[in-house]
Amino acid sequence: MTLSGTNLEHAKVHNRRVVIETIRLHGQLTRAEIARLTHLTPQTVSNITRELEQTGWLQSHQPIRSGRGQPAIPLSIAPDGAYSIGIHLDQGLLTIIVADLAGHALQRCDVSLQSNEPSDILGQVKNILHKLRHSDRFDWQKVLGIGWVMPGPFNVRGISSAGPTTLHGWENININNELETEFGFPVWVANDATAAALGERLYGVATQLHSFVYLFINNGLGAGIYLNGHIYDGCSHNAGEIGHIIVQPQGRLCFCGNQGCLERYLSLQAAYELCQLVGDEATPQQLLRIDDEQLEQWLQVAVCATRQAVNIVECLFDAEAVILGGMIPEPILAKLVNRLAPLPRSVRSRVPDELRVRIGQTGLDAAALGAAALPILLIAQDSNFDRL
Ligand SMILES: [Zn+2]
Structure with a gap:
C-alpha cells in the first residue's frame, strides 16, 4: 500500500x-x-x-x-540529518538512547534505579543528558527533541495508583516542563505501548503496514493503536489500556479491583505469579531459566488469553495485523505465539494466521527506540519544521 x-x-x-x-x-x-x-x-x-x-x-x-x-x-x-533522544522509564530501570533518522542507536545508557522517586530519576536523566551533550558520536545541535515513555495509564483514578504493574508518584510531575526548561528541546510523553508501535512503524516489522495494533507485554499489558497511518491515543492519552478488559468474569483478582482482567493472564506479572517466581526471582531473565513444566503453568492460560486479546482487537479495529512484543523475552514470546493457532474466527479469518499475529521487537530497545521515534515522526508533521 x-x-x-x-x-x-x-x-x-x-x-x-x-x-x-x-x-x-x-x-x-x-x-x-x-x-x-x-x-x-x-x-x-x-x-x-x-x-x-x-x-x-x-x-x-x-x-x-x-x-x-x-x-x-x-x-x-540521511541517517545523520538529525538525531533524537529516547527515554524509557520502567520499574527500577531507565534506558536512554540517542538514535539517528535511520533508527540506529548511536549511544545507549541503561541504569538500574535504586529509587522510584521522580525527583531522583529526573536528576539522573538530566545528568546523563548533560554528559551526552559533549559526545563525539553525534551533533547535539541536530537533536530534534526528546521522547519520554513510561507505562500508562496516566492520571486515571483506580487503575493508575494500584499494584506492581504501574509506576507511582508521577501523577503530578510535568515531565515536559522539567526537560524543556533544562535543554530547550520539545519533549513528547507517551505510554510504552504507543511508543513501541511507533518504533515498529518506523524501524520494525510494521514499516509496510497502514493499520495494526501492538500488544506490549510488560509487567502489565497495553496496546499501541496505529490506524490509517496515525497513532490513536485517545482524548486523555489512555487509549489501549487493554490489560484491564475483563476476559474472565469471576476470574483472578486484579490490582485495579476488578476480577478477570486480561493482564492477570497475559503479562510478566501473571507469568511470575503462575510460575511461582517471587522477590528477586521475578524477572524476565528468570523466565528463561525455569524448566518447561514450571513455565507451562503460565503458558496454558496465557495462550487462551492471547487468543481472546487477538479476537477482541481484530473485531474492534479490523487492522492488518496484531503485533506482540514488549519486555517479555523473545524465546518465551515465540513459544506463546507458536501455540496460538488456530486463532478464533474474526473479521480477519481469511488471512493466514502468521500474518494476523506477528512478533515485534522485544526487550529494552522496543520502547526506547519508540521513544526516539516520537520526535522524528511528530516534528515532520509539525509546522515548526519550517524553522529547523
Ligand atoms: Zn484490572
Missing part, C-alpha cells in the same frame, strides 16, 4: 510526511518515482524534497542516466 498526497496548499505538512514516509519505505527514490507513488505533482515533490535536502534530512546519490533528458537523482533519508 502507498500513501497518497494531496495538492492543496494547506496540506503541505501532510505532504511532507507522506514524502518522508514514502522514501523511507523504498530506500531510494527519484523525484519522478516519488511523484508517481504519492500522486503529488512534480512541482510539489520538487519543493518538498528541496526543503528536506536543505534541512539535511535527505541525501542525493549518483545520477541515473537513461535515454534523453536530465539524469534522475535518487534520494534517500
Whole structure:
C-alpha cells in the first residue's frame, strides 16, 4: 500500500510526511518515482524534497542516466540529518538512547534505579543528558527533541495508583516542563505501548503496514493503536489500556479491583505469579531459566488469553495485523505465539494466521527506540519544521 498526497496548499505538512514516509519505505527514490507513488505533482515533490535536502534530512546519490533528458537523482533519508533522544522509564530501570533518522542507536545508557522517586530519576536523566551533550558520536545541535515513555495509564483514578504493574508518584510531575526548561528541546510523553508501535512503524516489522495494533507485554499489558497511518491515543492519552478488559468474569483478582482482567493472564506479572517466581526471582531473565513444566503453568492460560486479546482487537479495529512484543523475552514470546493457532474466527479469518499475529521487537530497545521515534515522526508533521 502507498500513501497518497494531496495538492492543496494547506496540506503541505501532510505532504511532507507522506514524502518522508514514502522514501523511507523504498530506500531510494527519484523525484519522478516519488511523484508517481504519492500522486503529488512534480512541482510539489520538487519543493518538498528541496526543503528536506536543505534541512539535511535527505541525501542525493549518483545520477541515473537513461535515454534523453536530465539524469534522475535518487534520494534517500540521511541517517545523520538529525538525531533524537529516547527515554524509557520502567520499574527500577531507565534506558536512554540517542538514535539517528535511520533508527540506529548511536549511544545507549541503561541504569538500574535504586529509587522510584521522580525527583531522583529526573536528576539522573538530566545528568546523563548533560554528559551526552559533549559526545563525539553525534551533533547535539541536530537533536530534534526528546521522547519520554513510561507505562500508562496516566492520571486515571483506580487503575493508575494500584499494584506492581504501574509506576507511582508521577501523577503530578510535568515531565515536559522539567526537560524543556533544562535543554530547550520539545519533549513528547507517551505510554510504552504507543511508543513501541511507533518504533515498529518506523524501524520494525510494521514499516509496510497502514493499520495494526501492538500488544506490549510488560509487567502489565497495553496496546499501541496505529490506524490509517496515525497513532490513536485517545482524548486523555489512555487509549489501549487493554490489560484491564475483563476476559474472565469471576476470574483472578486484579490490582485495579476488578476480577478477570486480561493482564492477570497475559503479562510478566501473571507469568511470575503462575510460575511461582517471587522477590528477586521475578524477572524476565528468570523466565528463561525455569524448566518447561514450571513455565507451562503460565503458558496454558496465557495462550487462551492471547487468543481472546487477538479476537477482541481484530473485531474492534479490523487492522492488518496484531503485533506482540514488549519486555517479555523473545524465546518465551515465540513459544506463546507458536501455540496460538488456530486463532478464533474474526473479521480477519481469511488471512493466514502468521500474518494476523506477528512478533515485534522485544526487550529494552522496543520502547526506547519508540521513544526516539516520537520526535522524528511528530516534528515532520509539525509546522515548526519550517524553522529547523
Ligand atoms: Zn484490572
